[in-house]
Amino acid sequence: MPRSPAPFLSLLAIALTLASCATPAPPHKRPGSAQQGRPSAGKTPGRVVADGVAVPGGRRHTVKAGDTGLAIARAYGVSWRRIAEANGLDRDSVLRVGQQLFIPTGRSGSSHHRRPAPAPTPPAAPKPAAPVPTLSWPVDGRVILSDFGPKPGGRVNDGINIKALRGATVRAAADGEVIYVGDAIHGFGLLMLVCHANGYVTAYGHLEAALASRGDKVQRGQPIARAGSSGEAREPQLLFQLRHGRQAINPLPYLPK
Secondary structure (H helix, E strand, O other): OOOOOOOHHHHHHHHHHHHOOOOOOOOOOOOOOOOOOOOOOOOOOOOOOOOOEEEEEEEEEEEEOOOOOOHHHHOOOOOHHHHHHHHOOOOEEEEEOOOOOEEEOOOOOOOOOOOOOOOOOOOOOOOOOOOOOOOOOOOOOOEEEEEEEEEEEHEEEEEEEEEEEHHHOOEOOOEEEEEEEEEEOOOOOOOEEEEEEHHEEEEEEEEEOOOOOOOEOOOOOOOEEEOOOOOOOOOOEEEEEEEEEEEOOHHHHHOOO
């Protein structure tokens, strides 16, 4: 099953922020937001606060303006090389504001007999800031290929991947307005974003085809797309996310049992 690495998900978070309900615009690069993983000669890394959220095996740090790879490494006391490897990055990768990095805090080593350091207990999921709209399952079938939360290797799934037949009908999970349709975000294939009441957004990824366009008003249960395996998906499925601003929310508790 495909697992979306943290850099992919951070790009989606940025896209969701830019494609807000008030300003329906597709994701684009924000000038001046990129930071090099390793600062160029003569530059001094900015001050970084080690305020990452505890996750199994380490912490999840959100890149802020001025953050550099070396500054982040120094703040957490972990080498940048180790951080880059944990996130599937090159040592000279460009960091972007809002990108989420997994910071491994356990002891490193290649010995098969060494027991890993115990992972810290993950914090309780944050409560939504506003009432969540009434949701329905976006696709028939409830086989979850990948659930919500951290994955091995520093990967994080900010939604759920639901097994589906190729070409299966994808329906709007709640009443709302389509604010983005496109494939600009690497890894997610054809993606649709729908804005709902109270600032919530649902995302539908790995689509085969879109049945609705940006600006369309849709109702809960209305067909909006066809399921597929576009992007990094290895089999037909639907990536489904529920977000409130940059906050990713596990949609399962809000879907019918």
